[in-house]
Amino acid sequence: MESYHKLTELLDDKDVLLDEPLSRHTTYKVGGLADYFVTPRDIESLRSVISLCRTCNIPYYIIGNGSNLLVGDKGFRGVIIQIFHNMSEVRPEGNRLYVEAGALLSKVANIALNNHLKNLEFASGIPGTFGGAVMMNAGAYGGEMKDTIESVRVIDEEGEIKVLRLEDLELGYRTSILARKPYIVVDGILKLEVGNYQEILDLMDDYKERRTSKQPLELPSAGSTFKRPQGHFAGKLIADSGLAGFQVGGARVSEKHCGFVVNTGEAKALDVILLMEQVANKVEEKYGIRLEPEVRFVGDF
Secondary structure, three states: OHHHHHHHHHOOHHHEEEEEEHHHHOOOOOOOEEEEEEOOOOHHHHHHHHHHHHHOOOOEEEEOOOOOEEEOOOOEEEEEEEOOHHHOOEEEEOOEEEEEOOOEHHHHHHHHHHOOEEOOHHHHHOOOEHHHHHHOOOEEOOEEHHHOEEEEEEEOOOOOEEEEEHHHOOOEOOEOHHHOOOOEEEEEEEEOEEOOHHHHHHHHHHHHHHHHHHOOOOOOEOOOOEOOOOOOOHHHHHHHOOOOOOEEOOEEEOOOOOOOEEEOOOOOHHHHHHHHHHHHHHHHHHHOOOOOEOOEEEOOO
């Protein structure tokens, strides 16, 4: 309980939860308990929590709304820090948006629309937060975060606030410098272009129709389970391997889009892991291509 008391000295009691089920905080709806689940309300409280964890050698992990995570059934021994609702302001100024890390991309895209700003339409259906989207250079329908970012502010390994320009972020396919260094996004600036409201809305509606018609949005998932292999599509490779509907426990390869592994209702993290391994093995056996996970693994399995 010593760690709990130290955390409650930094945050309100209601912002520090003990033994919190992480299944409540991921889009997969699976995952065991976190020893501590904290929700800082601003940058300074976030820095304080991170400093405490680093000083006391307490493991910690940052999440947003948990849209690209698979949390182990045995949970997480340490502190889960959620940057989400408490740090989610979006402020337009001219053709720029100032965005806090916890803002949902769908919210950011809608604010861009309402301010007649284009080039963020691709993000309107991505279920992640701005911070997570920067870290993995999220993208869809030919657009990526790297096309819109001017700069971001991060907490660096020394606990200081550091500004990273676009060129500093080393953004690539589903990766960035943030995936390799212990930097934590706190906010950033998007530079967009002025466009026509109706044209922006029409494009967003088109992307929405494509998603709802082709993706299994009715079941819990983490989005695309595997990265796109160069020159191929993971979903097609899986489908052509005869794995549509393949199931392990409560985890299943979606028949609607084989790039999604869905939770049919009672899936365990182990079910998902075993299914992913068998799918990757089958595709490699048939095509000589090893699928790499896009979903990030957190905690003890």
